[in-house]
Amino acid sequence: MDIDGETTPAAPRRRTPQLVAGVVAVLLAAGAAFAVWQLTRSDDAGTPVAAASSGPPEQLVSCRSRPEPAPGARQVGAVPTAAPGAGTVVLAVTTNLGVIEIVMDRARTPCTAGFLSFLAGAKFFDGTECHRLVTGSLKVLQCGDPTGTGAGGPGFAFDEENLPGLAPTPTPTPSPSCAGVTVVEGESVPGGGMRITVPSGLAPSGNFVIKMPGAAVEGGLGCPFARQREVPEIMYPRGRVAMANRGQPGTSGSQFFFVYDDSRLGASYTPFGRVATGMEIIDQVAAGGVVAGAGTDGRPVTALTILNVTVRPA
Known part of the structure; x- marks a missing residue:
């Protein structure tokens, strides 16, 4: 099943319209002088409200998150509650080995793209290492943990998106x-x-x-x-970038992984982007293998350090 299947975003938040009157000029015939009036709406406190841009207003979707303390969590301030629900942006990850550019479609994963953009703006990823390389049947490189242990995060978690058959999961209870x-x-x-x-x-x-x-x-x-309701497996193709989580619904945070060869996984990890440039950097790290004694799952021999992350329109 194609994991790029589009999901229906939450209803956009209604924005309060801004009212700005245009400039009115009255040309006086006698002296060619003119008068100009500009009207700008103010709020109840009398504070002027900025004029609206000439383009269409950006549509937002509501995004939920929940506090989730993590060891060594980096404080990032107030977490956004809404994100743009349309358009394509590029997450540019500058590393010690070069730049990796990830294309994100905000129509498919608006909240994931929004939270990652927020963390990038807060410099959350700066100086972090890609701490985990898996070289067995699963072929991924995992990044985004400020502690480098696999247990760190931003102190909040959010829901998965863009997965087949995804629906709110009630808290499991024993029969x-x-x-x-x-x-x-x-x-x-x-x-x-x-x-x-x-x-x-x-x-x-x-x-x-x-x-x-x-x-x-x-x-x-x-x-x-007790019978278990298993999550279906789907293909995460080479070049896909997806969110890691703690194995439970609603536990996406800051950690994500690059897929460097086609891999089948449970449909539990939000596929939020694809590598547009820099795949050779990930291949270089994968070719270096895992440190001695870690088998096929451990810290990579070739270190990949994220220096900074920025977001720009595609």
């Missing part, structure tokens, strides 16, 4: 047969693995069931056999 049983949430690991953390106080032999990332615990043949 009645799971009464009194602890549901342990799993965290997905690129490459098909899963990491779980058993709550303190729950013995390894305790009564609990593991919930797969992105799945919901449903009724079935008893809690230990």
Whole structure:
């Protein structure tokens, strides 16, 4: 299924119109002198409101985010609540090895593009390293973590976009047969693995069931056999750029990954752009491989440091 399928953006926020009267000139026949009046609306406090631009007003869509404390989170100030819902922009990522340009279609991922543009403007990515290279069946280079550990972020999280069959996911709840049983949430690991953390106080032999990332615990043949609603796999083609997350819906933050060879993944990671220039830089890092002892998933041998990120119209 084509992951570029367009999703329906949220309803645009209505903007208050600005009223500016044009210049009126009255030519006096006797002395060729003229008088000019300009009317500008003011708000209730008497503060002038800037004149509207000659172009059409930019349509905005509402964007939700939620606080999500992260180790070493970089403070970025007030998070935007709306973003442009149309047009194409370029995210220019300047690195120690050159410039990588990512084209983002704001009609398909308005909020993701908006939050990334906001973080770029806040210099959030400056000085960060692409901390993770995966070279197995999944072939990606992951960036965007100020801590370089895979656990860092901007202190907020937001919903995924532009995914097949994407719909708001209710908080999973155990079926009645799971009464009194602890549901342990799993965290997905690129490459098909899963990491779980058993709550303190729950013995390894305790009564609990593991919930797969992105799945919901449903009724079935008893809690230990609870069925899982799996996320479908889709192809992330070479050159795609997508958001990483914590394996749960609504946990996109600042981390993203470049796909340097076609890779199949669960449809859980927002595909927000494609590499227009600089793919050879990612190939160079991938060719260097992973540091010794990390197998096929670890820190790349060839360091890629993001110096700064800017946004401009395509």
